[in-house]
Amino acid sequence: MTATRQRAKAAPHLGAAAGLDDDELLAMYRMVALARAVDERMWILNRAGRIPFVISGQGHEGAQVGVTWALRKGHDWIAPFYRSIAMCMTFGMSARDIMLAQYARASDPSSGGRQMPGHYGDRRHNLLSVSSPVATQILHAVGIALAAKIRGTAQVALTAMGEGLSNQGDVHEALNFAAIHKLPFVFLVENNGYAISVPAVMELAVPDVAARAAGYGIPGVVVDGADVLACYVAAKTAIERARAGDGPTLIEAKVTRLTGHSSDDQQTKYRTEEEMALEKGRDALPRFRDQLRAAGILTPAVEAALTEEIAAIVTDATEFAEGEPDPEPSTAMRWVYAEDWPSETPPPWGFGEGDDDAGSGSEGGGPAAGGD
Numbered sequence: 001m002t003a004t005r006q007r008a009k010a011a012p013h014l015g016a017a018a019g020l021d022d023d024e025l026l027a028m029y030r031m032v033a034l035a036r037a038v039d040e041r042m043w044i045l046n047r048a049g050r051i052p053f054v055i056s057g058q059g060h061e062g063a064q065v066g067v068t069w070a071l072r073k074g075h076d077w078i079a080p081f082y083r084s085i086a087m088c089m090t091f092g093m094s095a096r097d098i099m100l101a102q103y104a105r106a107s108d109p110s111s112g113g114r115q116m117p118g119h120y121g122d123r124r125h126n127l128l129s130v131s132s133p134v135a136t137q138i139l140h141a142v143g144i145a146l147a148a149k150i151r152g153t154a155q156v157a158l159t160a161m162g163e164g165l166s167n168q169g170d171v172h173e174a175l176n177f178a179a180i181h182k183l184p185f186v187f188l189v190e191n192n193g194y195a196i197s198v199p200a201v202m203e204l205a206v207p208d209v210a211a212r213a214a215g216y217g218i219p220g221v222v223v224d225g226a227d228v229l230a231c232y233v234a235a236k237t238a239i240e241r242a243r244a245g246d247g248p249t250l251i252e253a254k255v256t257r258l259t260g261h262s263s264d265d266q267q268t269k270y271r272t273e274e275e276m277a278l279e280k281g282r283d284a285l286p287r288f289r290d291q292l293r294a295a296g297i298l299t300p301a302v303e304a305a306l307t308e309e310i311a312a313i314v315t316d317a318t319e320f321a322e323g324e325p326d327p328e329p330s331t332a333m334r335w336v337y338a339e340d341w342p343s344e345t346p347p348p349w350g351f352g353e354g355d356d357d358a359g360s361g362s363e364g365g366g367p368a369a370g371g372d
Helices: 002-010 022-047 061-069 085-090 095-103 137-151 169-180 209-216 228-243 273-282 284-294 300-323
Strands: 077-079 157-162 185-191 220-224 249-254
Touching: 022 061, 022 085, 022 095, 022 228, 022 284, 022 300, 061 085, 061 157, 061 185, 061 228, 061 249, 061 284, 077 137, 085 095, 095 300, 137 157, 137 169, 137 185, 169 185, 169 209, 185 209, 185 228, 209 220, 209 249, 220 228, 228 249, 228 284
Parallel strands: 077 157, 157 185, 185 249, 220 249
Antiparallel strands: none
16 A cells, blocks of 8 residues: 555556546557557558458547547437548447458448448447538537437537548538537547648648637637547546536647658658657557556556457458448448439339348448437
């Protein structure tokens, strides 16, 4: 007991200020590391010609895990964006689910193999399907927040996007509406400094997106996106405020983008080697790892066990997705056009004739946006 007291006095527990114990800190680190490993495997599969496209979240994982950890899984809602790999996994999606989306398999919970990779969503986990028109997810999340307020469910809706997307007109409309009606909504901007190849200084007339929050009369918070615990604390405060009926908060996490915009982008054409080397120092994964090591939480034995477990999960997810079937071509128009065709003659594209469950959403659980 004496030794414990002395240690606590000399060096407060790493998660004390955030209200997190050792097990929670390790679980958060595990998720950051697992999301990174899944992301890295996706790039390998793309370069090997196994999957067509990757849009990466490398460098964003710490902010996503930290922020999402403060939400109530299975109760609150998230409208993610294309880099939200770690966010979706933290909220309930598995490595298998992510890989199924990359391979566009029939059992893909995001869309049944119908959308391009990066359109994550899962109705089982209150993850709304990513919308292809960028930034429109904020309107969907604000709508969910409005419904939660009307129904009195004490749910909070969160959406995320990059700083480039935050310049869309939809963002103004959504924030204005959410602020006026004090909706239970949190807006996370993951600012990695680039909108594809356009640097932030050519996107914004202010140094921080969070500065715009003042125009809506809501809090705007800037947080280091490489500091997992700081992101958690910022989100926890915003979520508690939203749940209490005090309205939305804009959180801007300053993150780094460790890869090109996507697997089709060559960032060396617009970023110097010096800049990219410097950005590696802003990576949340090694920083969080070092924090946990220094605190005596991530011991060599624990770290070795986690490394082995994560490698096995990624291998399993890859092999599982490789072995799953593609969607049946006859179901290509399902969830695209109205299936109660207002005519005695079926449309020329058909409804998947011979498939008794057409339109029921039974194939792969149906897409995230399907059903009720």
